[in-house]
Amino acid sequence: MNVGVVVIDTLRYDTLNSEMERLRRRADHTYERMYSTSRWTVPAHASLFTGQYPTEVGTHSRNLQLTESIPTTAEYAREAGFDTHLFSNNVYIDSFFGFDRGFDSLVRGPNLRGRPADSSGFDWTTLFNELGSGLSRYPKTLARIVRSDAPTVSTIREGISMMLSSGGQSEESIDWFLDPFKSDIAGSRGDTFLTVNLMTCHSPYVPPDEYRTVEPYTVDPFELTLRSDPVTDREHRRHVESYEACARYLDDALQTVIDIVDWDALFIVGDHGELFGEHGLRQHQYGVYEELIHVPTLAFGSEIPAGTTETLTSLVDIHATLLDLMDLSDAETGRGESLLSGDPIRDHVYAESVGNYRATPGASGFDEKIPRSWSDPHYMYATDDALFVSDKDGERVISTDWKEERPEYRDELQQAVAQLRSELPTTTSGATNRNVPESIESRLASLGYR
Numbered sequence: 001m002n003v004g005v006v007v008i009d010t011l012r013y014d015t016l017n018s019e020m021e022r023l024r025r026r027a028d029h030t031y032e033r034m035y036s037t038s039r040w041t042v043p044a045h046a047s048l049f050t051g052q053y054p055t056e057v058g059t060h061s062r063n064l065q066l067t068e069s070i071p072t073t074a075e076y077a078r079e080a081g082f083d084t085h086l087f088s089n090n091v092y093i094d095s096f097f098g099f100d101r102g103f104d105s106l107v108r109g110p111n112l113r114g115r116p117a118d119s120s121g122f123d124w125t126t127l128f129n130e131l132g133s134g135l136s137r138y139p140k141t142l143a144r145i146v147r148s149d150a151p152t153v154s155t156i157r158e159g160i161s162m163m164l165s166s167g168g169q170s171e172e173s174i175d176w177f178l179d180p181f182k183s184d185i186a187g188s189r190g191d192t193f194l195t196v197n198l199m200t201c202h203s204p205y206v207p208p209d210e211y212r213t214v215e216p217y218t219v220d221p222f223e224l225t226l227r228s229d230p231v232t233d234r235e236h237r238r239h240v241e242s243y244e245a246c247a248r249y250l251d252d253a254l255q256t257v258i259d260i261v262d263w264d265a266l267f268i269v270g271d272h273g274e275l276f277g278e279h280g281l282r283q284h285q286y287g288v289y290e291e292l293i294h295v296p297t298l299a300f301g302s303e304i305p306a307g308t309t310e311t312l313t314s315l316v317d318i319h320a321t322l323l324d325l326m327d328l329s330d331a332e333t334g335r336g337e338s339l340l341s342g343d344p345i346r347d348h349v350y351a352e353s354v355g356n357y358r359a360t361p362g363a364s365g366f367d368e369k370i371p372r373s374w375s376d377p378h379y380m381y382a383t384d385d386a387l388f389v390s391d392k393d394g395e396r397v398i399s400t401d402w403k404e405e406r407p408e409y410r411d412e413l414q415q416a417v418a419q420l421r422s423e424l425p426t427t428t429s430g431a432t433n434r435n436v437p438e439s440i441e442s443r444l445a446s447l448g449y450r
Contacts (some may be wrong), residue, residue, distance in 0.1 A: 002204065003192070003193050003266070003326060004196070004260060004263065005195050005269065007269055007270070008268065008270050008271075010271075011295070013270070017242070019248050020296075022252065028306050029298070031298075031313050033294070033311060034297040035293050037315055038054050038351055039289075041272065042091060042097070044271040044272050044315060045099060047316050048073075048269075048315050048319060049074070049319065050319060056425065060352075060353070062355070062357065064092060067097065071331070072102045077193040077322075078104065079194075080191075083104055084193045085106075085107070085108045086099070086105070086194075088109060088197040091115070094106075107177065107307065111199060134171030163237065166380070170204050189285065191326075193322075193326070194428060203221050205242035205246055212245055213245060214399040222285050236276065249415045263301035263302070264325065265304055265322070265325045267299050268297070268298045269296065269318065273291045273294065275287070286353075290401070312344075314335075314349045317338070317339050317345065320339075324338040347383060349382050351379065351380050356375055357375075373392045379391075379421070383401075386398065386399060386409040387402075388414065390417075
């Protein structure tokens with residue numbers, strides 16, 4: 001049996017519809033109303049891997065590590081005898097943060113090469129939030145390492161190796177994945193479970209030359225949100241057209257993945273979307289807006305029923321479906337329901353963000369401009385009729401297209417939200433306790449995460 005999930009990081013639902021016709025045409029099943037559980041990579045993948053909401057897993061903006069107490073799809077698959085493989089070009093979806101749990105192999109893309117595979121235990125994030133830039137940061141770093149509980153020599157070596165390693169580039173092609181996939185995975189005769197994270201559609205939106213209609217504009221899109229000068233039409237166009245070109249490239253490149261493996265089930269899904277000026281924002285640093293959490297999902301394979309699902313579905317359902325496909329009936333499906341049932345499986349979807357770890361009192365440089373309200377938890381709960389939103393603009397019940405108020409559903413949704421959130425662990429505002437080396441911090445910065 002061959003089962004897989006390809007995550008196209010940052011792919012919008014509407015962009016798949018407009019730019020990825022070949023994949024849409026070939027899909028055995030399309031899920032038109034699939035929703036992520038969060039606005040960004042770490043919590044969304046935590047849900048995809050475990051079937052739980054991010055705060056249930058404990059993996060979100062205030063803890064980037066994948067909590068070990070909840071088994072992952074890969075762990076269940078490996079225990080059942082599947083060969084399990086992870087391909088990732090995302091700094092977060094890596095062994096450093098525990099997302100390789102259950103995988104027999106990890107192929108790290110160009111964004112990850114030269115990065116530490118394991119954490120030294122030193123709190124790099126707090127350090128660099130406080131130090132800012134300049135040469136004085138280096139002796140201060142050394143002093144902080146010596147005073148910490150982390151092993152001094154290995155932590156210093158870690159820092160040196162990171163300084164010497166390349167800063168990396170966001171992928172222009174996915175050959176880093178396709179080459180080992182063709183040579184090592186496609187010919188496998190055993191049961192295989194595969195997970196892939198592709199960063200092609202993530203900023204800085206740099207498609208291969210032959211797909212470009214404009215020169216890529218590598219200015220951080222989040223910087224355009226917070227700067228005082230308005231975004232020009234040319235800046236906006238260069239970002240959007242480059243992003244769409246990245247999607248067109250993947251539409252072609254991923255044909256190989258479908259062709260050379262006899263798939264029982266392959267899901268191609270977005271983990272979250274992207275903002276290009278909607279709601280006055282760019283990138284995906286804040287919000288539970290439709291453009292961020294309504295994600296595209298296609299399914300291929302002999303075990304996938306032909307058709308289209310128009311009812312509400314969630315990323316947590318993919319976890320349950322994978323377990324169903326692999327006949328792992330004793331595994332915990334979490335909040336998910338198998339998509340193979342053929343019937344509507346849920347009456348609501350839920351997404352949350354515990355805040356933005358860049359919006360902290362001690363932030364320096366560009367991050368000082370981030371409103372502190374962005375560090376507060378926010379969430380949405382949607383049914384077929386309306387949605388409840390609690391964010392920086394207050395609590396409100398609105399239509400599913402976010403265009404008008406729907407007060408007639410207020411009592412119903414308030415009760416439903418209160419019940420759900422009473423079942424979830426609570427989080428409080430504050431800085432994240434994360435141990436992230438300088439090199440990873442620099443890579444996050446180039447991707448707009450810091």
